[in-house]
Amino acid sequence: MFSKQCNISPRADDRSARTNDQATPVTVTLAHLSDPHISCMDNVTGRDLAGKRLLGYLRWKLQRGAEHGKHLLEALKTDLAQTQPDHIAVTGDLTHLSFPAEFTKTRQWLQSLGPPSKVTVIPGNHDTYVKTDWHQTMARWTDYMLSDKPRKDGRNSDGTGALFPILRTRGCVAIIGICTARPSAPHLAVGRVGTRQLQKLATILSETGRNRFYRVVLIHHPPVPGSVSWRKRLTDAPALQSILACYGAELVLHGHAHRTLQHRLKTRSGTLPVSGISSVSALSRKPERRARYHIYRITPVDATWEVRREIRIYASGDNCFIRESEQRFNLN
Numbered sequence: 349m350f351s352k353q354c355n356i357s358p359r360a361d362d363r364s365a366r367t368n369d370q371a372t373p374v375t376v377t378l379a380h381l382s383d384p385h386i387s388c389m390d391n392v393t394g395r396d397l398a399g400k401r402l403l404g405y406l407r408w409k410l411q412r413g414a415e416h417g418k419h420l421l422e423a424l425k426t427d428l429a430q431t432q433p434d435h436i437a438v439t440g441d442l443t444h445l446s447f448p449a450e451f452t453k454t455r456q457w458l459q460s461l462g463p464p465s466k467v468t469v470i471p472g473n474h475d476t477y478v479k480t481d482w483h484q485t486m487a488r489w490t491d492y493m494l495s496d497k498p499r500k501d502g503r504n505s506d507g508t509g510a511l512f513p514i515l516r517t518r519g520c521v522a523i524i525g526i527c528t529a530r531p532s533a534p535h536l537a538v539g540r541v542g543t544r545q546l547q548k549l550a551t552i553l554s555e556t557g558r559n560r561f562y563r564v565v566l567i568h569h570p571p572v573p574g575s576v577s578w579r580k581r582l583t584d585a586p587a588l589q590s591i592l593a594c595y596g597a598e599l600v601l602h603g604h605a606h607r608t609l610q611h612r613l614k615t616r617s618g619t620l621p622v623s624g625i626s627s628v629s630a631l632s633r634k635p636e637r638r639a640r641y642h643i644y645r646i647t648p649v650d651a652t653w654e655v656r657r658e659i660r661i662y663a664s665g666d667n668c669f670i671r672e673s674e675q676r677f678n679l680n
């Protein structure tokens with residue numbers, strides 16, 4: 349299924365050294381951001397607000413709309429132009445109520461961040477808020493969600509279920525995306541990986557691990573129970589944890605909780621860091637919920653990796669993102 353090898357010479361002292369394809373530096377910088385909740389409700393009519401969307405619309409107007417700022421996304425774009433990560437991972441909830449107009453607006457935002465080859469997207473529960481027509485919604489981002497070697501059987505075009513898990517490799521890093529998004533009942537924001545994805549995930553983790561990639565798993569819902577309330581949980585988290593424990597990974601990145609979270613899962617080969625992040629458009633005054641994004645600098649060193657993580661936080665006074673901290677971020 350997957351035979352490409354991470355054949356980078358471990359030369360941590362030479363950050364300008366290149367891989368065989370001359371495309372990605374030895375040190376790969378991966379930015380992680382999540383949950384922008386880009387809304388577009390100016391022309392919403394009564395007919396658009398049937399069922400669960402009515403509750404979501406009222407909540408947005410009364411409370412949540414004030415929690416997210418469009419100007420933060422502009423500040424983010426400016427900051428990313430300066431930090432220049434090699435790749436950007438967006439872990440879901442790009443839209444708020446899954447309106448087709450939100451998907452169109454979000455595609456424009458994604459294009460402002462970079463081309464599909466430099467930005468990987470996985471959906472969140474708000475991107476499947478209700479059952480929608482694939483071609484009017486998620487299909488508008490398909491190129492940001494495709495594997496390096498997309499399926500050739502035509503099933504890429506008929507929904508996220510057929511698309512995931514996805515695999516993209518950038519230098520020594522294997523970016524593995526899982527979809528947990530699916531419509532749920534009013535008041536619920538649960539997610540599920542599902543048996544088919546879990547089976548394919550096991551194969552991808554096994555093969556990329558054997559080929560010595562630094563495996564980064566992108567998922568919207570946190571895989572660690574207790575990270576969010578029961579109504580927002582990942583319903584098959586134990587099954588996912590079993591796969592991760594058995595086949596291993598180097599890092600799990602998630603959104604959904606809208607706050608900074610740090611956990612570790614035990615695997616056969618050690619411990620696996622699980623990192624959750626706040627919404628990148630959040631105006632919250634609570635420190636753990638304030639808008640941030642993370643930059644991972646991943647360098648292969650001998651048989652392992654040296655990883656540093658920089659946390660960039662939104663500074664409302666200056667309307668810009670600034671460095672909050674930077675530290676080593678290794679496995680054990």
Ligand SMILES: [Fe+2]
Pocket residue numbers: 383385440441472474604606
């Ligand atoms: Fe969210």
